Amino acid sequence: MNNTEPAAANLLEINNLGKRFGGFVALENISLSVAKGERLGLIGPNGSGKSTLVNCICGTLQNEQGSVRFDGGPVDGIAAYQRTRLGLARSFQLPRPFISMSLIDNIRIPILYTVAARGIRNSAADIDTRCMELLRQVGLDAKARGMPKDLTQVEMRKLELARAMASEPKLLIADEAMAGLTHSEIEDILTLLVRLNDQGVTVILIEHIMRAVMSFSRRIVVLVSGKKIADGLPDQVMRDPEVERAYLGQ
Amino acid sequence: MRTPTFFLICLIVAALVFGAAIAIGNDYVFFAGYVVLQYVVLSTAWNILGGYCGYVNFGTAAFFALGAYSSVAIYKLVTENDFFRMPMPVLILIGGAVAGIVGFGMGYLTLRLRGAFFAIATLALAVVLQTLVVNWDFVGGSRGAYILRPESVPIIGAYIKYLFLIMLLLAVIALTTARLIEHSRLGYGFATIRDDELAAEASGVPTLKLKLIATTISGALMGMAGAPFPYYIGYLQPDSTFGLDYAVNSIAMPLIGGTTSWVGPLIGAILLGSLQQIATVTISSAVNLLVVGVILVAFVILAPNGIVGLVRHYWQHKPDDIVGRRKVETDAQGTVP
Numbered sequence: 001m002n003n004t005e006p007a008a009a010n011l012l013e014i015n016n017l018g019k020r021f022g023g024f025v026a027l028e029n030i031s032l033s034v035a036k037g038e039r040l041g042l043i044g045p046n047g048s049g050k051s052t053l054v055n056c057i058c059g060t061l062q063n064e065q066g067s068v069r070f071d072g073g074p075v076d077g078i079a080a081y082q083r084t085r086l087g088l089a090r091s092f093q094l095p096r097p098f099i100s101m102s103l104i105d106n107i108r109i110p111i112l113y114t115v116a117a118r119g120i121r122n123s124a125a126d127i128d129t130r131c132m133e134l135l136r137q138v139g140l141d142a143k144a145r146g147m148p149k150d151l152t153q154v155e156m157r158k159l160e161l162a163r164a165m166a167s168e169p170k171l172l173i174a175d176e177a178m179a180g181l182t183h184s185e186i187e188d189i190l191t192l193l194v195r196l197n198d199q200g201v202t203v204i205l206i207e208h209i210m211r212a213v214m215s216f217s218r219r220i221v222v223l224v225s226g227k228k229i230a231d232g233l234p235d236q237v238m239r240d241p242e243v244e245r246a247y248l249g250q
Numbered sequence: 251m252r253t254p255t256f257f258l259i260c261l262i263v264a265a266l267v268f269g270a271a272i273a274i275g276n277d278y279v280f281f282a283g284y285v286v287l288q289y290v291v292l293s294t295a296w297n298i299l300g301g302y303c304g305y306v307n308f309g310t311a312a313f314f315a316l317g318a319y320s321s322v323a324i325y326k327l328v329t330e331n332d333f334f335r336m337p338m339p340v341l342i343l344i345g346g347a348v349a350g351i352v353g354f355g356m357g358y359l360t361l362r363l364r365g366a367f368f369a370i371a372t373l374a375l376a377v378v379l380q381t382l383v384v385n386w387d388f389v390g391g392s393r394g395a396y397i398l399r400p401e402s403v404p405i406i407g408a409y410i411k412y413l414f415l416i417m418l419l420l421a422v423i424a425l426t427t428a429r430l431i432e433h434s435r436l437g438y439g440f441a442t443i444r445d446d447e448l449a450a451e452a453s454g455v456p457t458l459k460l461k462l463i464a465t466t467i468s469g470a471l472m473g474m475a476g477a478p479f480p481y482y483i484g485y486l487q488p489d490s491t492f493g494l495d496y497a498v499n500s501i502a503m504p505l506i507g508g509t510t511s512w513v514g515p516l517i518g519a520i521l522l523g524s525l526q527q528i529a530t531v532t533i534s535s536a537v538n539l540l541v542v543g544v545i546l547v548a549f550v551i552l553a554p555n556g557i558v559g560l561v562r563h564y565w566q567h568k569p570d571d572i573v574g575r576r577k578v579e580t581d582a583q584g585t586v587p
Contacts, residue, residue, distance in 0.1 A: 060448060079458075080451035089452070096449040098442050100510065109442055112435050114454030167454055 011036045011071055011171055011202050012057070018065030019049075019056055026052045027226045030066070034171070034204065039197050041217030041234070042206045045246070049226040050206050051093055054173050058090045059083045071170060084110070085117050087170035091163070091177050093206075095156035097148035104144040106159060107131040110167035131166070137192055138162045154180055161189065165196065172196065173204045178212055186212050214238075222246075253430050260422040268415055280414040282531075284482055286523035287417040288475050292496065293503035293515035294424040295471030298431060299464045300501065301509030304444030306365075309356070309372035311496040312379045313469045316352055317345030317476025318491050322389045325397055325480065338416055338478055345477030346470040353469020357462045373497075380492040394487035397480040413482050417475075424471050428512040431467075440464060472500075498539065499523075502546045508558025517557050 012034040019027040027049045034040055044050050055061040057068055059080035067076050075083055089110075098106050111127050122130070135141040138158035140151075148156060161177050174193065178186050190212060197203050207213045213220065213234075220237040222230040224246040230237045237243055251259075271279050292310055299305050321341045328335060352375075360371040384392045403412040431437045439460045442450035447457050480486040499522065507518025522542060529537045553560045 058452065060451070079456070080448075081454050081456045084452055084454040092449065092452070096446045098445040098449065100441055100445050101438075105438070109438060109450070109455065110453040112438055113456075116435075117454060163449075163453060 009035055010069075011038075013069040014053075014057070014066065015069075016066035017053070017056060017063050017068065019052055019061065019063045025226055027056065027063070030223075030226075030228050032221060032228065032231070034202060036170075036202055037197070037200060038202050039194075039216055039218045040202075040204045041213040041220040042204055042223065043208070043210075043213055043220060044223035048223040050223055051175060052226075053223065054090055054175050054204075054206065057173065058088055081113070084167055084169075085114050087168075088173075089164040089167045089169035089171070090173040091157070091160035091175055093175040095153070095160045097151075097156055097159055097163075099148050102145050102147060103135060103140055103151075103159060104128070104131045106148065106163055107134050107166045110163060114167040134162045134166050137165070139188065154185065157181070158189070161192075169201060171202045171204065173206070175206045176208065177205075178207055178209055190216055253426065256429060257422070257426045260425060264418045264422050268418060271414065272411075277408060277410060280408075280410045282524075282527040284410070284414050284417050285527060286520060287414070287421050288479070289499055289503060289519040289523040290421040290516055291417070291424045291475040292472055292500040293507075293519045294421075294428050294512065295468045295475065296500040297504040297509055297512075297515045298428055298440075298471070299468040301504050301514070302431065302437065302440035302444065303461060303464045305361070305461065305464070306369045306501070307372045307468070308369050308497050308501070309376045310472055310500040311492045311494070312372070312376035313349040313353060313472035314476035314479070314496050315376075315379060315383065315488075315491045316349040316469075317342075317473035318479040318486060319383055319389050320345045320348045320473070321477045321480050322395045322397065322486055326388060326395070338412070338481070342416070342420070342474045342477040346474035349473020349476070350466050350470030353465040353467075353472075354462055356469070357465030361458060361461045361465070376492055376497070380488055383488050383492075390486065392488060394485055395480065396485050397483075399481045399484065409481070413478055416478055420474055424475075425512055425516060427467065427471070428515075432512055436460070436463065495539065498542060499526075502542050504556070506545060506549045506556055508556030508560075510555075511558050514556050514558045521557075 010033045012032070014030055014032040017027055017030040018025070030049075030053060042050055042053070052061065056063040057070075059075070059078060059082075062077070067074055069075065070083065070086060070088055075086065075088075078086075098109065101109075108127060108131055111122070111130060115122070132141055132144060135144050138161055140155060140158055140162065143151070143155070148159065151159065157177050157179070161174060164172055164174070172193075178189055181189065186209065193203050193205065193216060203216075205213060205216055217234055219232065220230070220234045221228060222237060222240075222243050229246060230240045230243045232240075267283075271283055292314065295313075296307060296310055299307050321344075324336060324341060324344065356372065356375055360368055363371055383389060389395055399409050402408055406412045406415065431440065439450070439455050442453065442455050443457050443460060450457050476491075479491070503518035503522050504515040505518070506522060507516065508514030522545065525541055525545075526538045529541050549556065555563070
C-alpha cells in the first residue's frame with residue numbers, strides 16, 4: 001500500500017461519511033483523520049452517533065455516503081472480518097462475549113483467525129501463553145478457564161478489550177470500555193491503553209467519563225446529533241462554547 | 251486423541267458391531283440396525299450446521315432425498331442403457347456431491363437469514379424439491395420408483411448385510427468428520443457463529459464462508475446417507491422420502507444427545523432410533539413419532555443441554571451452578587442508536 005498521497009501518514013481517514021436509518025440521519029458529512037500513533041478521544045451525548053461511526057469504520061454497518069480509508073487503502077465495501085485482519089479492532093459497547101467458550105478460548109479466536117491470517121503461525125503452546133498474557137493484562141488470568149456467564153459486567157468489558165487487543169491491531173477503538181468501572185480500575189485500563197499506544201497502536205477512546213478522556217486523549221472530537229462540532233486539543237475543545245452548550249449543558 | 255487413532259477405534263467398534271449383528275443370526279437385526287445407523291449419519295450431519303453453527307435446518311429430508319434420487323436416476327440410466335452396474339460407494343459419492351452442491355447453493359441463498367427465517371427457508375427447499383421430483387417422470391414421479399437390488403454380494407452374503415456394513419462405515423466417516431471439525435480452527439469458528447456473529451466478524455472470522463462450508467459438509471453427509479436408501483427400501487416413493495420423520499428425527503436426536511459435541515448425535519440417534527425400532531415391532535409403527543415427541547419435550551424441559559450436558563453437569567458440579575446462573579445480557583440487534 002505504497003502511495004504518494006500526502007496523507008499517507010494518516011492511519012485512518014474518513015471523508016464526508018454519511019449514514020441514515022430510514023429517515024433518521026445518524027451521521028452527516030463526518031470527516032476525520034487519525035494519524036499513526038495518535039490517542040484520540042471521541043465524545044458526544046447519548047445517541048449522537050459515536051457507535052454508528054465505529055460501526056461504519058469497522059464494517060459492521062456500511063455507510064451510504066463518503067469513504068473510509070485505512071492504512072493507505074480504501075476499505076469501503078470490505079467485510080468486517082477483513083478490516084479486522086487489516087488491523088482495525090474494536091470492543092463493543094455492550095459486551096458480546098462468545099458465551100459457550102471459556103475466557104481463554106474467547107481470546108484465542110482473534111489469534112486463530114486474524115493473527116494467523118496474516119501468515120504468522122504460532123504453536124498451540126505459544127497461543128496459550130499469549131492468551132494468558134492478554135488476560136493477565138486485564139486482570140482476568142485467574143478466571144481463564146471460567147465461562148463468560150460467571151463474569152460481572154465490568155469483567156466482561158475487560159474481556160472485550162483483551163479480545164480486541166488479541167488481534168494485534170494497528171488501530172484499537174475502545175467503545176465505552178470503562179463504564180461502570182471503579183476509580184482504580186479506570187486507571188488500570190488507561191495505563192493499559194497508554195502502554196499499547198507506546199507500542200505503536202493508535203487508539204480511539206469513546207467514553208463518557210470525562211476524567212478518563214481528558215487524561216488519555218491528545219486530541220478530542222465531539223459528535224452531536226450526527227455532526228462533528230469540534231476537533232482539537234482537549235483544553236481548547238472543552239472551552240469551545242458550542243461544545244459546552246450542546247454537550248455539557250447550558 | 252489424534253484423528254487417525256480415533257478413526258481406527260471407530261473402525262474397531264464398527265467391526266465389533268458388525269460381528270455382533272452376525273452373531274445374533276437374524277436378518278431383521280440388519281434391517282433395523284440400518285435405520286439406526288442412517289440416523290447416526292443424518293443427526294451427525296445435521297449437528298454440523300445446527301449444533302456447531304446454530305443454524306436450524308428443517309430440510310434434512312430434502313438432502314436425504316437428493317442422495318436417494320440421484321441413486322434412482324443413475325439406476326434408471328444404467329438399466330435403460332444397459333451400462334455396467336455402479337458400485338454402491340460410487341453412488342454414495344455422487345449422492346453426496348449432488349447434496350453438497352445443493353447445500354452450498356442453499357447456504358448462499360439463505361444464510362443472510364437467521365433463526366426462524368432460516369428454518370422456514372430450509373423447509374421451503376424440501377417442498378420445492380419434492381414438487382420437482384413428483385413432476386419428474388424419469389425417476390418415477392408421484393408413482394415412485396422400483397429398484398431391483400442384487401440378492402447377495404460375494405463374501406458378505408445377503409445384500410442387506412452389505413448395506414448395513416456400508417452405513418456402518420458412513421457413520422464412522424461422519425463421526426470422524428464431526429470430531430475433526432470440533433477440535434479444529436474450523437470448529438472454533440463455527441462456535442463463534444453460534445454465539446455471536448457480529449463479535450465473530452470483529453474477531454476476524456469470515457462468517458459467511460464458514461457457514462457455506464458448514465452447509466456443504468452437512469448437506470453432503472445427508473446426501474451420502476440417502477444414496478443407498480432406494481436399495482434398502484426397494485420401492486422409493488416421494489411422500490415417504492421427503493417425510494417429516496427425517497427432519498424431526500435429525501433435529502430431535504442431537505437435541506436429546508447434546509449438540510455441542512460429536513457424541514451427542516451418536517447417543518441420541520442410537521437411543522431414539524433403537525426405541526423407535528422397538529416401538530415399531532412391539533406396539534405399532536405410528537407410535538414412532540409420538541415417542542420422539544414425548545422424549546423431546548421431556549428433554550427440552552428437564553435437560554436442555556441433552557445427555558452430554560447432563561453428564562458434564564454432574565461430573566463437574568460447579569458450585570456457582572448451585573448458587574444460580576447469571577444470564578449473560580447481550581443485545582441481539584447490535585449497537586444501533
